[in-house]
Amino acid sequence: MSIIEEARRGIITDEIKSISKLEKVSPEKVRKRIAEGKIMLLRNVKRPSKKLVPIGKGLTTKININIGTSSEVIDLDMELEKVKISNKWGDTLMDLSTGGDIDEIRRKIIDKSDLPVGTVPVYQAFIQSFKKKSGGAYFSEDELLSIVERQLKDGVAFMTIHAGLTRELAIRALKSDRVIPIVSRGGDMIAGWMIHNGKENPYRTNWKYLLELFKEYDATISLGDALRPGATADAHDEFQIGELIETARLVKDAINNGVQVMVEGPGHVPLNEVAWDVKLMKKLTGGVPYYVLGPLVIDVGAPYDHIASSIGAAIASAAGADLLCYLTPAEHLSLPNAKQVEEGAIAYRIAAHAGDIVKLGKKVRKWDDEVSYYRGKLEWDKMIEKLIDPEQAYKVYTQFGEPNVKACTMCGGYCPMMWAMEQVKKIG
Amino acid sequence: MSIIEEARRGIITDEIKSISKLEKVSPEKVRKRIAEGKIMLLRNVKRPSKKLVPIGKGLTTKININIGTSSEVIDLDMELEKVKISNKWGDTLMDLSTGGDIDEIRRKIIDKSDLPVGTVPVYQAFIQSFKKKSGGAYFSEDELLSIVERQLKDGVAFMTIHAGLTRELAIRALKSDRVIPIVSRGGDMIAGWMIHNGKENPYRTNWKYLLELFKEYDATISLGDALRPGATADAHDEFQIGELIETARLVKDAINNGVQVMVEGPGHVPLNEVAWDVKLMKKLTGGVPYYVLGPLVIDVGAPYDHIASSIGAAIASAAGADLLCYLTPAEHLSLPNAKQVEEGAIAYRIAAHAGDIVKLGKKVRKWDDEVSYYRGKLEWDKMIEKLIDPEQAYKVYTQFGEPNVKACTMCGGYCPMMWAMEQVKKIG
Numbered sequence: 004m005s006i007i008e009e010a011r012r013g014i015i016t017d018e019i020k021s022i023s024k025l026e027k028v029s030p031e032k033v034r035k036r037i038a039e040g041k042i043m044l045l046r047n048v049k050r051p052s053k054k055l056v057p058i059g060k061g062l063t064t065k066i067n068i069n070i071g072t073s074s075e076v077i078d079l080d081m082e083l084e085k086v087k088i089s090n091k092w093g094d095t096l097m098d099l100s101t102g103g104d105i106d107e108i109r110r111k112i113i114d115k116s117d118l119p120v121g122t123v124p125v126y127q128a129f130i131q132s133f134k135k136k137s138g139g140a141y142f143s144e145d146e147l148l149s150i151v152e153r154q155l156k157d158g159v160a161f162m163t164i165h166a167g168l169t170r171e172l173a174i175r176a177l178k179s180d181r182v183i184p185i186v187s188r189g190g191d192m193i194a195g196w197m198i199h200n201g202k203e204n205p206y207r208t209n210w211k212y213l214l215e216l217f218k219e220y221d222a223t224i225s226l227g228d229a230l231r232p233g234a235t236a237d238a239h240d241e242f243q244i245g246e247l248i249e250t251a252r253l254v255k256d257a258i259n260n261g262v263q264v265m266v267e268g269p270g271h272v273p274l275n276e277v278a279w280d281v282k283l284m285k286k287l288t289g290g291v292p293y294y295v296l297g298p299l300v301i302d303v304g305a306p307y308d309h310i311a312s313s314i315g316a317a318i319a320s321a322a323g324a325d326l327l328c329y330l331t332p333a334e335h336l337s338l339p340n341a342k343q344v345e346e347g348a349i350a351y352r353i354a355a356h357a358g359d360i361v362k363l364g365k366k367v368r369k370w371d372d373e374v375s376y377y378r379g380k381l382e383w384d385k386m387i388e389k390l391i392d393p394e395q396a397y398k399v400y401t402q403f404g405e406p407n408v409k410a411c412t413m414c415g416g417y418c419p420m421m422w423a424m425e426q427v428k429k430i431g
Numbered sequence: 432m433s434i435i436e437e438a439r440r441g442i443i444t445d446e447i448k449s450i451s452k453l454e455k456v457s458p459e460k461v462r463k464r465i466a467e468g469k470i471m472l473l474r475n476v477k478r479p480s481k482k483l484v485p486i487g488k489g490l491t492t493k494i495n496i497n498i499g500t501s502s503e504v505i506d507l508d509m510e511l512e513k514v515k516i517s518n519k520w521g522d523t524l525m526d527l528s529t530g531g532d533i534d535e536i537r538r539k540i541i542d543k544s545d546l547p548v549g550t551v552p553v554y555q556a557f558i559q560s561f562k563k564k565s566g567g568a569y570f571s572e573d574e575l576l577s578i579v580e581r582q583l584k585d586g587v588a589f590m591t592i593h594a595g596l597t598r599e600l601a602i603r604a605l606k607s608d609r610v611i612p613i614v615s616r617g618g619d620m621i622a623g624w625m626i627h628n629g630k631e632n633p634y635r636t637n638w639k640y641l642l643e644l645f646k647e648y649d650a651t652i653s654l655g656d657a658l659r660p661g662a663t664a665d666a667h668d669e670f671q672i673g674e675l676i677e678t679a680r681l682v683k684d685a686i687n688n689g690v691q692v693m694v695e696g697p698g699h700v701p702l703n704e705v706a707w708d709v710k711l712m713k714k715l716t717g718g719v720p721y722y723v724l725g726p727l728v729i730d731v732g733a734p735y736d737h738i739a740s741s742i743g744a745a746i747a748s749a750a751g752a753d754l755l756c757y758l759t760p761a762e763h764l765s766l767p768n769a770k771q772v773e774e775g776a777i778a779y780r781i782a783a784h785a786g787d788i789v790k791l792g793k794k795v796r797k798w799d800d801e802v803s804y805y806r807g808k809l810e811w812d813k814m815i816e817k818l819i820d821p822e823q824a825y826k827v828y829t830q831f832g833e834p835n836v837k838a839c840t841m842c843g844g845y846c847p848m849m850w851a852m853e854q855v856k857k858i859g
Contacts, residue, residue: 074845075831075834075835076831101845129845129847130845133845138850139845139847139850140854174855174858177851177852177854177855178855182800182803182804182807183803183806183807183848184807184848184851184852185848185851186807186848188847188848189847190851191847191848191850191851192847192850192851194851194854194855195847195850195851195853195854198851198854198855198857198858199854199857233803233806233807234799234800234803234806234807235788235796235799235803236796236799236800236803237803271803273788273789273796274745274746274749274785274786274788274789275749275789300745300785300788301781301784301785301788301799302798302799302800302802302803302806303784303798303799303802303817303818303819304781304818304819305818305819305824305827306818306820306823306824306826306827307777307778307781307819307820309738310737310738310741310777310778310781311781311785313738313741313742314741314742314745314746314781314782314785317702317728317742318702318742318746321702321703332827333827333830335806336815336824336827336828337827337828337829337830337831337834338831340830343827349735349738350735350738353729353732353735353738353739353742354742356729356731357702357728357729357739357742358702360663360701360702360728360729361701361702361703368663368664368701370730370731371662371663371664371729371730371731372610372662372664372730374730374731375610375611375661375662375663375664375665375699375730376610378611378661378662378730378763379610379611379612379614379661379662387764389731390731390732390733390734391731391732391733391735392734392735395734396733396734396764398734399733399734399760399761399764399765399771400764400765401765402761402765402768403503403504403765403766403768406503406765407503417502417529417557417558417561417567419557419567419616419617419619419620419623420611420612420613420614420616420619422566422567422619422620422623423605423612423613423618423619423620423622423623423626424605424612425623426568426605426622426623426626426627427602427605427606427622427626429626429627430602430626
């Protein structure tokens, strides 16, 4: 019985109790929302993740970290270092490896990860095909499905399944005057496969079988956005929205079949279109969790796209996005190194918290109030130890030497804040 | 005759023509908006800045960079290094020095700056007082005004004048249950002075004289926000808005007297209150330029407050803020070093551009469209040279060695984007 089915029978499981405690939402609300598909718990019956990661309505915003090799840069140690960083900063982890022994790398990453691990199974099918015959379309539907199953067996908790992309939409997008027709890697792979083989999307033709597979492992389908905008100029055109409509139909089918599902969104979106993008998705899909890449609100920000996209991510979170897929400073330029993974993760923790202050109010703002309280009292040690990154904060605090005044090196000996308070105390 | 008065007489000056060309707004629109106080040109008749910096309605969002010594860290070379960085990345520069020979430092900074330079004159009065008598309130109104005049003579183009703060508001704020009663340094100085001396705000009692002074130099009054929120919990309370109402009254008086004026705003503000903060200010003041610090949308982000505040800054810019005052990674912890000044400046260039895409549309998005065009074509050199920071971008692009494929190290040899386009070309 899947988690959705259990919830529908009204059972308050231990998992639901744990979610309730973690997120400070009543068990009954959690149960009801799981039953409706509005809250999901990323997991795989083969391998419960060490960290409990519930995602969805009324819960804190979570962040996803992408790692993985490329054909050019295959360095397992570096990837495992990124896993460590993800364990510290992240909520979910995706292994997007396309270089080296993909099965082996995935298993090692899953082994070291405390977080639910996700993948994009078409990558493996495409790479295998390329290695065999120098072309990406030489894999059968059965081969693709068996890769999905193998990855589920390994304990993958969620997978990007580009089932919203129809052959007709793909061809029209590729022939369109979009600045970047299909920026999604998996989207291009499925599109190219359909065109080359003259067939419909294998995820669509095998949809019922996919539902059975995911139900068996109680894993989550993350419906991919093959036609997401890769340039702000392409945002919210007929292709992006056309695919979203197809995706929304599949969402309802998955939920009806007791399979957990979320929807992937954005990419490059101007700032003023971010909030209503979230509202539109929630309306069309009936409110299942939204998993948003960025959004990036400009196209020119590399190598600072972790900053440029944390702007969009914070707005998306405040508007109701549930899981934010981070970008690193290497986005658009290179595979990230471990330090860049950490920089991206921190920017997204900030974005998620900014959104949560709006979404969840005082329950999460307590943290800020505490920091500001100690800040106002100039209690530096207590203030610093409660910051998002106390270790780095302390380094900056002491960068010109340990301050020898109660104030900071900004105002030095003359803290006007302390002084003004002294003045007002005198007048009682 | 001040720039506002010239504009009111209908004169299209060479300056107006230059602004028109720079910002692609018709000369007549520029003239009309200057006459109404909706566009201003930061300058000082004693010292025209090398860079033309018009600010306001229909123009690109500008960014301000704060530098300056503290009593603890006095390193003129470092400050002049920050001036160089500001010349590269910034639009306006504020010298907030409180340590060392303040006059001397200011003159050197102005000498090396290509940008209009601003100051907060009460700092100097306060520090002088402290040095003389270990207390911040031992300066006369005349001493304060003579500091203002001296700084104007040195060529300062704009000054923070905390004239919106009444004695009554200051006392109530200091006695309130705000998490941080008065976080503004200048605000605390004026508040403490008023309480200690039992007098009204010297900027208020000498307002007419101040207008004459600023008119003489055709410099700009930046009305300070002494009661800005220093914690998200304090945002938009009666103190912040009470001061804004006082400030808005002074705005109208300044404009009527032909003196350029802008209004300073925010600090710590939750994400969902940023956009309407800008709308409220514009409504109350009749639409003069808004100069916004951050806003910071969380309190816990140090040492990454350049990121946390670029979120608020981008939203503010999109909503109509005209000049964004940057924060560095050292905010709340230390005086920034030169590298941190650069990191802050870049985050704010990103925020300003994100806002401008919304405010000004295709006129500024052309830049993004071009980058995305080359990105889609995988023309790496052309793409990289058009990014916000080509030098750093190139370093990241080659961080695992010069890529030896047309694609990037992310996908390596298998570029799905190129491959899918090849497939669709085959079917014509």
